[in-house]
Amino acid sequence: MAISLSAHRSQLVLAALVVAHLLAISWQVETDQHVPVLEHLVLTVVAPFQRLLASSGRGLGAAYHRYVDLRGAREESLRLAGRVRELEFALEQREHLAQQAARLRELLALRALLPLETITAEFVASEGMPWAGKVTVSKGSADGVTLNMPVISPSGVVGRVIALGPHAAKVQLILDRDSGVGVLVERSRTIGVLEGLSDDSDAGDLPMLFVPALADVKVGDTVVTSGLDQIYPKGLTVGVVSRVPPATGLVKDVFVTPSARFHQMEEVLLVRVPPESLDTPEGVR
Amino acid sequence: MSVLRAGALILAALLFQSALSLLLPAHAALLDPFLIITVYVCLMRGETAGMLMGAAAAWAQDLAFGGPVLGLLGLARVLLAYAVGHVGHRFLISSLPARLATLFLAALLDVWLLGRFAAVFEVPLRSFSVLTQLERGAVNAIVGAGVFQLIEWRLRREPLL
Numbered sequence: 001m002a003i004s005l006s007a008h009r010s011q012l013v014l015a016a017l018v019v020a021h022l023l024a025i026s027w028q029v030e031t032d033q034h035v036p037v038l039e040h041l042v043l044t045v046v047a048p049f050q051r052l053l054a055s056s057g058r059g060l061g062a063a064y065h066r067y068v069d070l071r072g073a074r075e076e077s078l079r080l081a082g083r084v085r086e087l088e089f090a091l092e093q094r095e096h097l098a099q100q101a102a103r104l105r106e107l108l109a110l111r112a113l114l115p116l117e118t119i120t121a122e123f124v125a126s127e128g129m130p131w132a133g134k135v136t137v138s139k140g141s142a143d144g145v146t147l148n149m150p151v152i153s154p155s156g157v158v159g160r161v162i163a164l165g166p167h168a169a170k171v172q173l174i175l176d177r178d179s180g181v182g183v184l185v186e187r188s189r190t191i192g193v194l195e196g197l198s199d200d201s202d203a204g205d206l207p208m209l210f211v212p213a214l215a216d217v218k219v220g221d222t223v224v225t226s227g228l229d230q231i232y233p234k235g236l237t238v239g240v241v242s243r244v245p246p247a248t249g250l251v252k253d254v255f256v257t258p259s260a261r262f263h264q265m266e267e268v269l270l271v272r273v274p275p276e277s278l279d280t281p282e283g284v285r
Numbered sequence: 286m287s288v289l290r291a292g293a294l295i296l297a298a299l300l301f302q303s304a305l306s307l308l309l310p311a312h313a314a315l316l317d318p319f320l321i322i323t324v325y326v327c328l329m330r331g332e333t334a335g336m337l338m339g340a341a342a343a344w345a346q347d348l349a350f351g352g353p354v355l356g357l358l359g360l361a362r363v364l365l366a367y368a369v370g371h372v373g374h375r376f377l378i379s380s381l382p383a384r385l386a387t388l389f390l391a392a393l394l395d396v397w398l399l400g401r402f403a404a405v406f407e408v409p410l411r412s413f414s415v416l417t418q419l420e421r422g423a424v425n426a427i428v429g430a431g432v433f434q435l436i437e438w439r440l441r442r443e444p445l446l
Contacts, residue, residue, distance in 0.1 A: 010367070010370070010371075014367050017336055017359075018360065021360035022360065025354055025356045025360065028355060029406045029408060
């Protein structure tokens with residue numbers, strides 16, 4: 001290598017000097033466009049590589065930005081999905097609050113109409129199935145709740161208190177198999193006893209017992225409490241006659257669909273005053 | 286050849302050219318002492334030293350006497366030195382006629398190369414007529430060969446380079 005360099009030393013020196021002089025001259029001489037030749041040469045030689053680099057750079061940049069955008073879009077999508085879930089949850093909460101407000105308004109309206117002292121309570125638990133016969137409410141003896149207190153809702157009679165705790169009470173719904181409510185048909189004043197769900201019940205209607213075979217009872221008649229059971233105030237809406245099968249003896253079975261919306265119920269009123277002294281106003285009915 | 290001696294040669298050429306332009310301004314362009322020392326170094330030391338000397342001398346000449354574009358003369362001298370050194374390396378150029386011929390042709394080649402490069406870079410340059418070129422070649426050949434003889438005579442008494 002050293003020999004080769006030495007042998008070509010003069011050529012190398014020639015090349016180096018020529019290049020150096022060309023650069024020096026090009027630095028001073030200008031082209032027609034008043035650009036130094038060296039600059040013109042550099043531009044001419046370098047420009048294609050610069051274009052190549054620029055286009056490659058732009059391509060890479062675009063690919064990178066697409067990648068970043070894609071990642072951003074994915075993150076944005078995840079963020080928005082989370083936000084949608086949050087908003088859906090908030091919306092559900094608002095709807096729930098709105099429904100609760102509507103129910104409470106109904107309760108307040110009922111309380112305003114009733115000349116009774118009532119306690120507002122919430123359903124906190126039910127025994128098993130939605131149509132179970134007993135539920136637990138959020139008020140107990142510490143709140144002034146006593147045994148056999150009637151439990152009502154704006155849509156109708158719900159049941160009565162059968163067990164007490166300090167801060168909770170168990171309520172037997174009128175749906176319960178062992179329940180019995182003294183009722184009468186509002187139009188004809190025919191009295192009877194409304195029992196809980198039985199084997200003969202059809203689609204949730206309840207049998208009204210001890211109705212004379214000749215009594216004037218029709219489908220669609222409103223059934224209210226009679227007050228004779230000494231538990232429920234007289235005149236509270238219980239339901240509507242749904243079926244009147246033909247009589248087979250001295251009495252006939254009448255079936256009543258409860259008006260209370262048990263499957264939608266969350267707040268109820270517990271009636272404090274003994275029912276025997278009450279006569280429910282017409283407006284409550 | 287040391288840098289110092291090369292510098293001394295260039296300085297001598299510079300002074301001589303300056304003196305000539307003062308004493309004989311009309312004929313100063315006919316004699317080029319920088320060309321003569323370049324050819325001398327090429328013949329004595331080979332093309333590499335000649336190219337370096339040619340480049341340095343040409344730059345000094347351009348800087349001192351205002352060449353149109355710095356480096357243009359240097360480029361021509363580098364190529365000239367390479368050519369002369371190359372020829373001098375292969376042929377024995379020690380006789381007076383050979384030196385005269387070499388200097389004469391070198392002077393012609395020098396003007397031709399300068400003209401070509403000036404044309405390539407579109408640098409306006411004073412043109413020489415053929416007669417002037419021949420005249421310049423002859424003057425440089427005669428003066429240069431005389432200087433060479435003088436130097437050699439001097440070297441026989443005390444080596445200069």
